Amino acid sequence: KAGVTQTPRYLIKTRGQQVTLSCSPISGHRSVSWYQQTPGQGLQFLFEYFSETQRNKGNFPGRFSGRQFSNSRSEMNVSTLELGDSALYLCASSDGTWASYEQYFGPGTRLTVT
Amino acid sequence: AQSVAQPEDQVNVAEGNPLTVKCTYSVSGNPYLFWYVQYPNRGLQFLLKYITGDNLVKGSYGFEAEFNKSQTSFHLKKPSALVSDSALYFCAVRDRSFQKLVFGTGTRLLVSP
Numbered sequence: 001k002a003g004v005t006q007t008p009r010y011l012i013k014t015r016g017q018q019v020t021l022s023c024s025p026i027s028g029h030r031s032v033s034w035y036q037q038t039p040g041q042g043l044q045f046l047f048e049y050f051s052e053t054q055r056n057k058g059n060f061p062g063r064f065s066g067r068q069f070s071n072s073r074s075e076m077n078v079s080t081l082e083l084g085d086s087a088l089y090l091c092a093s094s095d096g097t098w099a100s101y102e103q104y105f106g107p108g109t110r111l112t113v114t
Numbered sequence: 115a116q117s118v119a120q121p122e123d124q125v126n127v128a129e130g131n132p133l134t135v136k137c138t139y140s141v142s143g144n145p146y147l148f149w150y151v152q153y154p155n156r157g158l159q160f161l162l163k164y165i166t167g168d169n170l171v172k173g174s175y176g177f178e179a180e181f182n183k184s185q186t187s188f189h190l191k192k193p194s195a196l197v198s199d200s201a202l203y204f205c206a207v208r209d210r211s212f213q214k215l216v217f218g219t220g221t222r223l224l225v226s227p
Contacts, residue, residue, distance in 0.1 A: 031213050
């Protein structure tokens with residue numbers, strides 16, 4: 001099976017702009033989770049989508065949003081970008097059932113905000 | 115709230131020597147614990163998990179981890195380190211109800227030839 005793919009891999013944006021990141025999960029997986037990785041805060045959970053519904057949300061401002069499509073692909077949007085949003089954004093997929101313990105991560109999108 | 119702690123920012127070990135990367139956890143109830151590894155410019159790769167059962171868990175690439183309930187620890191181990199094991203290692207605990215993982219701060223492992 002193909003792994004989790006994320007596009008684009010690298011992105012440079014200016015403060016105040018918005019950005020959309022994409023994640024395609026492993027075929028058959030219905031859960032997609034997003035994480036932000038920064039040197040200062042480490043890995044932090046953003047949100048999880050399952051069958052097109054947001055099932056869980058972390059402690060991030062409303063500027064961070066996401067959605068999931070019927071084919072399980074997910075997008076994450078950040079509006080009004082701030083310098084502090086510079087990070088590696090990782091998505092992870094799983095089949096989403098209670099007993100599915102492993103999450104499989106994509107290579108990430110590195111966002112730089114200038 | 116569930117949390118994990120990785121007390122060492124970096125671990126240095128010579129190739130061929132055993133390695134240990136430490137992790138302690140704080141959870142209510144039984145923990146679901148994981149180790150992931152991250153190589154430069156890559157995502158996280160799953161190494162192993164503890165859900166229930168034997169306290170010694172074997173995983174990928176010759177790694178294993180020992181779950182110790184009394185010490186609330188889940189240390190990652192390998193009998194003989196390789197230079198290629200040099201990477202960033204994360205311990206994580208999963209929320210019991212959701213897919214959310216709570217990660218430790220990470221430990222950089224440096225294996226010298």
